[in-house]
Amino acid sequence: MRFGVVRFPGSCDEVDALRACERFGEAELLWHGDPDVKGVDAVVIPGGFSYGDYLRCGAIARFSPVMEAVGRFASDGGPVLGICNGFQVLCEAGLLPGALLPNTGRRFLCRQVELEVTSADTPFTGACAVGQVLSIPVKHTSGRYYAPPQMLRELEAEDQVTLRYRGGQNPNGSARDIAAVVNRARNVMGVMPHPEHAVDPLTGSTDGGRLFESLVAHVGGPVPA
């Protein structure tokens, strides 16, 4: 199992994501300027920032050469996980439905939150049980998931909402407490909280590891002890 973690200019959680992936498989960085995902088994678009995000989060990154390759990889069924800014990039790129708006509190917010798994039928949550609670931190300014009402109904009807903030813990005003969604084909997921910051008992919880474990199980590689 080999993960590829994209590095844009200004990315800042890419090394954290790389190290998290390395706990569960092999991993390498993918440079934004290379239109190639180098044969990896899964792509992670990390959190942080991309190209400064001065225009709109993810609006520039979607045009980078590597995103062309990520688009092809996704359309061929390869699993793509976008975390935080990566979620924003995937929405901008049209690989995921909806958009991420500024938090209702209008401020950057860094906080440990509890998430409830609402679909385990994806490559990213397969190792979880529906209803399982995961403690994972959020940190973002624009994490309020938005989709038009009709699209929200379709997302729920198609079981595309994979993680929700637990009752009372929605940190940003996301529609229907949505913290993560998958595309219709279920191989692209955007998650606003940071699973890569929840893989080490020394620095917090290890619940984020369930997402990486799910990917490894999906791809079929051995899980290191």
Add this chain to the structure above:
Amino acid sequence: MNAGTAESAHRVLGLTDAEHALIVEKLGREPNGVELAVFSLLWSEHCAYKHSKRLLARLPVEGPHLLMGPGENAGAVDVGDGLAVAFKVESHNHPSAVEPFQGAATGVGDILRDVFAVGARPIAILDSLRFGELSSPRSRYLLDGAVAGIGHYGNSIGVATVGGEVYFEGPYEQNCLVNAMCLGVAPKERLIRSAAAGAGNLLVLMGARTGRDGIGGASVLASAELGEDDAAKRPSVQIGDPFEEKKLLECCLELLDLGTLASLQDLGAAGLSSSAAEMASKGEVGIDLDVSAVPLRTEGMEAFEIMVSESQERMLCVIEPARWPELEAVCSRWEVRATVIGEVTTTRRLRVFDHRVGTGGDALVGDMPVSALVDDCPLYDLASSRPDGQIYPPPPRVLESEAPQEVLPALLGSPNLSSRRPLFEQYDCLVGSRTVRRPEQCDAAVLQLVPDGAAAGIAVSIDGNGRRVACDPYTGTVEAVLECTSNLACAGAEPLGLTNCLNFGNPEKAHVAWQLERSVAGMADALTALGVPVVGGNVSLYNESGDGPIYPTPVVGMVGSLPAGDRVPGIGFADEGHLVALVSPRGFSASLPGSELAKLHGEALPDGLPEIDIEAVRECIDLVRAAARSGGIATAHDVAEGGLAVALAECCLAGGIGASVVLPEPESSLAALFGEGVGRFVVAGPRPGILALGERAAPIGTVGGQSFELNGACKWGLGELREASGGLASAFG
């Protein structure tokens, strides 16, 4: 330019007539406009430390772990395993008072560059903030802007903001303080100094274009008092671009790993002038610099503007000419601009050329001996005298009650003591995967040096208490150093080095000079007693307005080593049935004058604080550090502002569990509950671990339940206490 206008020009630029005469003597002629601009900045208080340099010589700067001391962009200590930690604190007070968002943001940007300029990857930011009373709209505006600015820069560049402190006091109403500390980690062999070397080597400017922002910031903003026309000074405040700096940071670290650079220096106060002069001075060489080669943001900038611009996100390096293709390739990959703007010479002069105005010798627009710029600024002895009594007015009375049942929630709800959560949640404290203890989990931030690596780590804290220093500059400063050491001890960490930022008023006034002298004496004595060196820092003077000086505010930041990060105790009580004990120094008695409670009661500041027995405090610090390292205790929290009752309440709130505590007779006075003084700790844990601490740790109670009971007479529910301590959220709308 005739003599008359030249004279007025130097005064406008902040130079005295005597300083101007000395410049004429050193040059052997009148300085031209470019030279005068460069001298005025390098001879400003901010760059030359002309009122503080002699005093600072009193501070200890030697220590067994010291790798790089004062004088470099940042100091560095050896943390073992072949690693160094570089750190420094700096002020951005006046820019933040004029434009809080950009002022604070660029303060963070500046201190980050100082740290990666020595070759270290920045891993953490802490900040120390002071504003006027929270009831003032101006203070809330400055707080909101400064916090947003710090978050904007730190969050965007991907360096965790892991700790800090904020206080609200009337004397900071016009002149807020924004001090930012950064620490970085590097393999020891990657540390690099800023001394330029090798005649013929190239001087390369990397990063952002140079614009008119921040022209004269060091002299205009940092070295004069604030006045009423401060809005007009906004063009002197720089604008930050964390994206540019992120690329510059990654680019510089890659170049250092490749060994491309001979030396590296950040551009901070006084821009190219200061950076080039400092590099030349340390390397005992000269530098020829061509301003017409500098990439500009604005057309038509004059030579002097290019020399003094404080545009952000720029670094200056020296490389051998053969290394240029390598540097160009790395910079191009990171999309960082790199331009050769000069070369190293043997002349020991800083020569400024402008090829837009002529060729050959005609292009020479400034020619100054480096030593005159860097070493010959006159140093001033302070004319100090102890003021006749307390110079600060009493704070407004906001609390009438003296009943402990009402006093505790009032203290927890006061802006200086309430939970900092609404503030620190605006900062990314996680990026980098090093944060073992987050804000309000431990008295010090705890970081692992290598993510996923060995258990060894560091703890870091930043502390200062202006009101206590205003009461007694010597004792208040000793307290600040001991408090910071105590915070590290609660994590089990032993201090390796200290960085300081001395925020004071106008040193040309005798009472401010006295505060400064006594404060530095206190810091020197405390550090000598602890055996901790100063690794570098910053002095910020002229922090006053028409209403008078700020509280004298020495801020200290300490980094300590930690053998095992996985058993660090927390602030919070952990488990039902744990024994609670109070560690206190021999002969200690808590006192109310100068305390937070005295402030709420509107009492005048005392003229002096009780003397501190540093050795007795040190005994307690050592005891708590050893206990924290042993794993025998679960909770350790130093007793600071608000006294023992507040510390106990904080342990309950952080742990989400109550406690029942009985203080021995006659310890039931207000002073025993809410009096202050450094050196006490609340510790808790399984009975054997606590009893093993010996006679300095007196058992006072038991952890359990959902309320905090004190002396059988007072009782507060955790919900009530939590609500009381949540007041700061309202400051952020």
